[in-house]
Amino acid sequence: MMQKVGIVGLGLIGGSLGLDLRSQGLTVLGVSRQWATCERAIARGIVDQASPDGALLAEADLIFLCAPIAQIAPTLQALVPHLQPATIVTDVGSVKAPIVEQCSPLWANFIGGHPMAGTEAQGVEAGQRDLFAQRPYVLTPTDQTEPDALETLSTVVKSLGSRLYLCEPAIHDRAVAWISHLPVMISASLIESCLGESDPAVKTLAQQLASSGLRDTRRVGGGNPELGLMMAQYNQAALLRSLGAYRDRLDELITQIEQQDWQSLGQTLQLTQQERPHYLR
Amino acid sequence: MMQKVGIVGLGLIGGSLGLDLRSQGLTVLGVSRQWATCERAIARGIVDQASPDGALLAEADLIFLCAPIAQIAPTLQALVPHLQPATIVTDVGSVKAPIVEQCSPLWANFIGGHPMAGTEAQGVEAGQRDLFAQRPYVLTPTDQTEPDALETLSTVVKSLGSRLYLCEPAIHDRAVAWISHLPVMISASLIESCLGESDPAVKTLAQQLASSGLRDTRRVGGGNPELGLMMAQYNQAALLRSLGAYRDRLDELITQIEQQDWQSLGQTLQLTQQERPHYLR
Numbered sequence: 091m092m093q094k095v096g097i098v099g100l101g102l103i104g105g106s107l108g109l110d111l112r113s114q115g116l117t118v119l120g121v122s123r124q125w126a127t128c129e130r131a132i133a134r135g136i137v138d139q140a141s142p143d144g145a146l147l148a149e150a151d152l153i154f155l156c157a158p159i160a161q162i163a164p165t166l167q168a169l170v171p172h173l174q175p176a177t178i179v180t181d182v183g184s185v186k187a188p189i190v191e192q193c194s195p196l197w198a199n200f201i202g203g204h205p206m207a208g209t210e211a212q213g214v215e216a217g218q219r220d221l222f223a224q225r226p227y228v229l230t231p232t233d234q235t236e237p238d239a240l241e242t243l244s245t246v247v248k249s250l251g252s253r254l255y256l257c258e259p260a261i262h263d264r265a266v267a268w269i270s271h272l273p274v275m276i277s278a279s280l281i282e283s284c285l286g287e288s289d290p291a292v293k294t295l296a297q298q299l300a301s302s303g304l305r306d307t308r309r310v311g312g313g314n315p316e317l318g319l320m321m322a323q324y325n326q327a328a329l330l331r332s333l334g335a336y337r338d339r340l341d342e343l344i345t346q347i348e349q350q351d352w353q354s355l356g357q358t359l360q361l362t363q364q365e366r367p368h369y370l371r
Numbered sequence: 372m373m374q375k376v377g378i379v380g381l382g383l384i385g386g387s388l389g390l391d392l393r394s395q396g397l398t399v400l401g402v403s404r405q406w407a408t409c410e411r412a413i414a415r416g417i418v419d420q421a422s423p424d425g426a427l428l429a430e431a432d433l434i435f436l437c438a439p440i441a442q443i444a445p446t447l448q449a450l451v452p453h454l455q456p457a458t459i460v461t462d463v464g465s466v467k468a469p470i471v472e473q474c475s476p477l478w479a480n481f482i483g484g485h486p487m488a489g490t491e492a493q494g495v496e497a498g499q500r501d502l503f504a505q506r507p508y509v510l511t512p513t514d515q516t517e518p519d520a521l522e523t524l525s526t527v528v529k530s531l532g533s534r535l536y537l538c539e540p541a542i543h544d545r546a547v548a549w550i551s552h553l554p555v556m557i558s559a560s561l562i563e564s565c566l567g568e569s570d571p572a573v574k575t576l577a578q579q580l581a582s583s584g585l586r587d588t589r590r591v592g593g594g595n596p597e598l599g600l601m602m603a604q605y606n607q608a609a610l611l612r613s614l615g616a617y618r619d620r621l622d623e624l625i626t627q628i629e630q631q632d633w634q635s636l637g638q639t640l641q642l643t644q645q646e647r648p649h650y651l652r
Binding site: 159183189212265269270271274283284315316332333334336340344348355360 | 491546550579
């Protein structure tokens with residue numbers, strides 16, 4: 091019988107989990123590095139108790155690790171000495187295979203998870219009720235996963251109102267590569283290529299038109315292949331020019347990822363992030 | 372003094388222009404090939420009078436050609452015998468240089484235009500009030516354009532509540548290549564590459580996750596470059612696989628446009644159009 095839930099990391103995802111689970115009558119125990127965050131989480135009603143000390147989770151039946159991807163395994167490692175063997179541990183990271191590979195040897199009762207919900211808000215003020223309702227929540231059990239533990243975690247996920255999907259970690263990662271990670275890189279290349287326009291009159295007009303919103307793009311992209319074809323036929327030269335510049339940026343970005351040039355990729359994502367409102371809405 | 376406005380083509384754009392201009396007290400004369408459309412346009416209050424016969428526009432001060440891109444110059448040519456020399460003619464096509472090149476020799480008082488507004492609706496039932504309000508409306512005068520005619524047309528465009536932009540036809544075409552035509556082709560390639568996923572488990576999960584909406588993509592694309600970088604670092608192999616497949620589809624599409632293989636491009640746009648709801652919202 092599930093009674094106590096631990097949450098490590100009290101930002102958008104952790105805070106939203108806390109609010110929903112407490113509303114179900116569960117006792118929620120929070121862990122965050124900063125005392126100020128712990129106090130604020132208690133004041134907001136996200137958790138019943140909170141502390142920077144993982145020992146608080148000694149009696150938790152289920153723990154959600156809501157740390158950034160790179161911190162999930164280290165966070166679990168630091169927590170292990172405090173836990174009882176029956177405790178189920180899950181995470182909320184948006185990639186699964188590397189996390190499951192790192193965490194399974196640390197904790198037999200680990201099951202990877204990915205709630206596909208969020209807003210742009212961050213921090214202890216960001217948590218909100220019903221963030222996960224009607225949203226996909228993927229769990230990635232392996233051959234070693236205890237069926238009872240999976241059953242228990244699945245029940246909790248469904249109690250959030252989420253749409254539960256179960257799959258292998260690698261299948262999850264390949265699916266989100268298509269629908270989440272690839273679109274991010276494509277948008278970044280698109281914005282970067284627009285930024286490279288050398289004619290100031292073209293660049294200024296493009297930004298002015300884009301920042302007014304692009305309802306007629308939706309008309310083309312969404313409902314009218316004939317119009318898309320007409321655009322290609324009648325604007326062939328300009329379109330090929332833009333497509334060529336776009337492909338060059340895309341090639342650069344692929345090379346950055348292949349060569350693990352994370353510094354350049356980070357700069358690209360930072361820049362295109364800033365410029366995004368000028369080109370895409 | 373502007374009193375009578377002609378509109379050729381009474382679909383979404385022509386119908387919306389008619390509704391707005393009649394509400395200003397102007398007399399609106401409509402031309403459409405089908406009598407049934409003419410009657411319906413009168414019944415909806417889009418026009419005061421309508422006919423399949425271009426002779427109806429003999430006394431028009433200003434005429435909007437709201438035909439598909441390929442029909443604009445032929446439509447103007449058929450209309451020329453009916454017009455008085457002072458009549459200003461404009462169009463609403465989404466590319467400008469080829470249309471201005473074709474139409475200017477046919478009619479000295481021709482000025483290219485592009486109202487950047489629309490919905491997916493089509494036909495005589497689609498026209499609506501205030502479609503152009505707060506939306507960009509580009510006019511593309513040339514060295515030969517009469518300043519008085521441009522002034523008159525600009526006043527009408529501003530009366531619709533539109534944001535007026537003036538530029539050369541080629542500048543318009545290069546700007547919309549970036550912000551309208553390029554994104555259409557990128558979306559098509561994205562969907563086509565997702566469709567090519569060979570593992571049914573990955574493909575099914577990707578469609579399920581995508582059709583539930585992708586709020587956490589917005590979180591990444593919209594507000595968090597660090598998260599984008601993490602995805603690339605921790606999902607490198609799957610992301611490179613998707614990026615590679617995507618680049619192949621993009622290259623094919625570029626080749627189709629370069630070689631003017633409009634049949635293949637049309638099939639691509641038709642297919643990705645149908646599949647779009649499974650992958651993008």
